[in-house]
Amino acid sequence: MNFLNEIAHLHPGAISFAPGRPFEGFFETGQVHDYLRRFEQYLKEEKGYGDEEVRRTFFQYGRTNGIIHELIADHLRADEGISVPAGSVVVTVGCQEAMFLVLRALRRDDRDVVLAVSPSYVGLKGAARLVDMPVLEVAGGPDGIDMDSLAATVREARANGLRPRACYLVPDFSNPAGTSMDLETRQAVLAFAEQEDLLLLEDNPYGYFSADGVRLPTLKALDTHRRVVYLGSFAKTGLPGARIGFAVADQSVAGADGEVGLFADQLSKIKSMVTVNTSPIAQAVIAGKLLTYGNSLLKANEREIAVYRGNLERLLAGLSRHFPAGGGSGVRWNTPRGGFFLVLDVPFAADEKLLEVSARDYGVLWTPMRYFSTEDAAERQIRLSYSLVTPEQIDEGLERFAALVADRLNG
Amino acid sequence: MNFLNEIAHLHPGAISFAPGRPFEGFFETGQVHDYLRRFEQYLKEEKGYGDEEVRRTFFQYGRTNGIIHELIADHLRADEGISVPAGSVVVTVGCQEAMFLVLRALRRDDRDVVLAVSPSYVGLKGAARLVDMPVLEVAGGPDGIDMDSLAATVREARANGLRPRACYLVPDFSNPAGTSMDLETRQAVLAFAEQEDLLLLEDNPYGYFSADGVRLPTLKALDTHRRVVYLGSFAKTGLPGARIGFAVADQSVAGADGEVGLFADQLSKIKSMVTVNTSPIAQAVIAGKLLTYGNSLLKANEREIAVYRGNLERLLAGLSRHFPAGGGSGVRWNTPRGGFFLVLDVPFAADEKLLEVSARDYGVLWTPMRYFSTEDAAERQIRLSYSLVTPEQIDEGLERFAALVADRLNG
Structure with missing residues (x-):
């Protein structure tokens, strides 16, 4: 590039x-100030924070996994029908950091590989390269994913002694192909993931931009077996300059010490070594936008x-x-x-x-x-x-x- | 922890x-707005930006290595006597990301190791763990670094087939030991680095907080042979909640393709796969503070x-x-x-x-x-x-x- x-x-x-890049015609510098003030008001009126606590929230170091996880969980419920505990939301420095954290967590040794529907987003390949994790291409085709290719890729990888940990895909209006998966394909992918013990990394930066008004449920909304790690971005729907993304990682997983915990908490440990925490000021801008539009990015x-x-x-x-x-x-x-x-x-x-x-x-x-x-x-x-x-x-x-x-x- | x-x-x-954490007594929420406006004014009056360009700077994706690198270079000149081209400054999501990028860039295979003065900052160890790079401890002692221990550690590492790439150290008021290096020690470390072909990763979050008014030159200010990668943080001197740090990487290095370029540009490639770019809004807050105080953090x-x-x-x-x-x-x-x-x-x-x-x-x-x-x-x-x-x-x-x-x- x-x-x-x-x-x-x-x-x-x-x-x-x-x-x-998103359309620039509706940018107004004043919005940044308005959104910051809206979040301040929320902290005071809805969270009951005093002045000192508000100042500390904006200025000081903050929680590794973010301070707007509750608002994001509310937004996912409102806009996506996704119902997850706020504690499973990890706020990140753009969706790119979320991809990096997830791949780093899944990578244990040279046998771990990630699958990606081809053609695929360069950011996923970049994050995989950084954690020394090979990316195996799965054919996309007109339906967004070729199920035969998916099955064959998993089978071959295993035959070669590799461990396919996850498959990365963009079910809605993908970058770069512009394809979408129909409902049947979504359900087939979920069933396959369950059957083959695979995670699905669902990236959804464009899902709100339906041209015909039809929006199909995301994989995460259909995910009854916690097979999906949802990768969220506010770069196209919120404000690119805030650089805020997130991962929903509600899986129960065993850590290096054998103790079982939330996948989100594993990501948190890695995040503490990459960026410590995401700027609360940048998070406040996104939170203010969410609050301004009743937690709906569709409305925003x-x-x-x-x-x-x-x-x-x-x-x-x-x-x-x-x-x-x-x-x-x-x-x-x-x-x-x-x-x-x-x-x-x-x-x-x-x-x-x-x-x-x-x-x-x-x-x-x-x-x-x-x-x-x-x-x-x-x-x-x-x-x-x-x-x-x-x-x-x-x-x-x-x-x-x-x-x-x-x-x-x-x- | x-x-x-x-x-x-x-x-x-x-x-x-x-x-x-830094003292909270002088935090005022209004400062965030003031700093943002000050940066906006700078873009218009000093950079000659039109309204559209200003909005794009705040809202849109931005340059991977940051948009306030010129102001940071000016500040380093004013406050530290460090004279480096703005292009060698990589703006990062806190100093933690700078450490991660540098270690990831230095790590080619299992033989690459980093040295760190002990006791040392947990963030350095965390970043090293994340890139699978062993950390060899060098004794600190009352002078901030034990030169005999440094030489012995490098010697032993090489005897064991390892490649010591760099030594991490905090010459001023270190965390956690609170020790500082005298001028003689600083010069000895620089000479050793030159002699042994080693980089020095100089972390300087506390250098402005001299209790007796005495401030010794940083290693970077004394660095005539580009041995020092300077790791900067605005978390203690600027505003922790902005999560802005930076690296100064003015070395000429050969990339994977054999082409020689600035080390900062290698860091940029890695950064594009971790966080893409640092929030311009968060950068604007720090830039606004720098501008408010004539680029001097000492004054601020x-x-x-x-x-x-x-x-x-x-x-x-x-x-x-x-x-x-x-x-x-x-x-x-x-x-x-x-x-x-x-x-x-x-x-x-x-x-x-x-x-x-x-x-x-x-x-x-x-x-x-x-x-x-x-x-x-x-x-x-x-x-x-x-x-x-x-x-x-x-x-x-x-x-x-x-x-x-x-x-x-x-x-």
């Missing part, structure tokens, strides 16, 4: 379908959801216009039901060389899918992100992209 | 000389420095009163020149059993030195922290502690 950043830096005028993101829906419609319409079915361009795409991303199949190699040409000569940026997968198909795929662009940029960006495709086909 | 927390929780009325902490100096004087006077020289109590202590901590030698085992008795029957808490060292001497040593107590608590706490000692000697 460094190359992409450099290219973007070199061509500031290029329209970019690359970054998976009504305007953003509409923006992303509109952008997706515009992008799909534009693609159909530029690359009509039967038109012979060879360009095809999936139709995500929400989220930030869409994947294009193109009839030529989508590599860094082409990306450079695209930026320099055509003024348009995108992400090669080969960054996310070693599968052959990814060589000729492109991820288009539509979260940070305006409708006008979508139209103009597609014009430019279509020119690139035309020249490629004719040249 | 968990035991200590539990004991503290069970006996809320106990006077505690345990936590190494004038009141705190006076509090800690007064507390140390009161503690030393009380100890002399309760345990006069020649009085036969067998209680001795060192005389720190600053910082938060003092170490007592006691004529009995200072273990968790005694700590429990001390809390329950005498109402006073302290930290067993055995938490920080495996050396025999630590078995009968106690760390007293005087940063978070009032003068009255010091007097009353020492009364209680003296009663414990008397009963122990007579019983």
Whole structure:
């Protein structure tokens, strides 16, 4: 991804379908102050804190697993139908730290491996590399996960003396594929995890951004056997700059000393050696936003959801216009039901060389899918992100992209 | 340390000389808002940012190595006489993340080890455990480091096929020993590091809290050969709740690909897999404080420095009163020149059993030195922290502690 950043830096005028960043149009600096004050009010009025306790909460070191775990548990109940004890919520420095903590906890020796649906998020692979844990790719396909591939990967890993500890997946509007799992697939994955004694690491940064209003239950909401470690992020729904994420780890597990405790408490021990605790000021900002919207991120993101829906419609319409079915361009795409991303199949190699040409000569940026997968198909795929662009940029960006495709086909 | 927390929780009325937390008396919730606004003003007036750029800086994802690196470099120049390029500063989630990143970067395989002056900070040991890097103890002694022990430890490690990569040390008012290195020792350590091709990890959370006004140059300020990775913390001098620390890593190093680059850039790659970036809001709070005090933490902490100096004087006077020289109590202590901590030698085992008795029957808490060292001497040593107590608590706490000692000697 460094190359992409450099290219973007070199061509500031290029329209970019690359970054998976949330829409910026509703940011207001005053919100930070409002949210901080709202949390202060909550501490005083609802928790009964005195002034000294409030000051200490904001200023001093705090609980390793965070201070807004109760509000997050309330929010999960309200928005997701997920019912977990607040003590199983570990507040982290973004979802990235949550992934790191979970993988570090699962990694005991060289035989432990993690599975990940391919193409998969680079952050998961990065965290795995950092804890020296191999990532085994499971085919994704149009349903979000290929169950045969999952079973085969687990079987082969075991035959090779490895211990598959968990499978990482994004059931809703995944990054980068934009795919979602239907209810049947969700239930099949849960049953498989139970049968094979596997954890599921469910990452859900985009689940609120349904384009058609349909939201399926998360794996965690369906998780009757505590097979799911839920990885939460407020980067897209809350405020990216707070860098607050969380893990829900309500499993009972035996520690190194043989004593059985909550998986969240194991994560806490590791967190104390990585970041000690998450900034209470940053947590307060997110808590203030949750409190402002009655603990509902769905309500908090009504305007953003509409923006992303509109952008997706515009992008799909534009693609159909530029690359009509039967038109012979060879360009095809999936139709995500929400989220930030869409994947294009193109009839030529989508590599860094082409990306450079695209930026320099055509003024348009995108992400090669080969960054996310070693599968052959990814060589000729492109991820288009539509979260940070305006409708006008979508139209103009597609014009430019279509020119690139035309020249490629004719040249 | 968990035991200590539990004991503290069970006996809320106990006077505690345990936590190494900064004084709370000057905390004001409004400061958080003031500092945020001050940073906003800086972005607009000194950096020339427009409103949109300001909002993006606060709200959006940011640069992996941080957004206040220039201000930190200015502060190091002003307060420490350390002159380093801003690009070598990596802003982290507390100093703990800085330690983790550095150790992870130094750890290539099982032969890499880190040395640490004993007794040493638990956070360093925790980070080392997390990256599976053994910690070899170097004797500390009254000068902060025993040079013979350092040389012997390096020699023995190499004889055993190990690679000593770095030595961790706190030259100023160390935690937990309260010792400081004189100028001669600092120069000897730097020369040794150069001769033996070793990095020095200089941790400096307490350097501003000199009790007698004398401040010696840090190792980094004396570092003409880029042997020192400086680990900085704003937890004691800035605002603990911001959880902002940093590393200065201005070394040129070869990466995995053989390409030579700044050590800070290697840390950046690792950071992107742990926390992605540090909350810009949390960074803004610290930046605002730096800007408010003309980039000088010495100026920002004038009141705190006076509090800690007064507390140390009161503690030393009380100890002399309760345990006069020649009085036969067998209680001795060192005389720190600053910082938060003092170490007592006691004529009995200072273990968790005694700590429990001390809390329950005498109402006073302290930290067993055995938490920080495996050396025999630590078995009968106690760390007293005087940063978070009032003068009255010091007097009353020492009364209680003296009663414990008397009963122990007579019983």
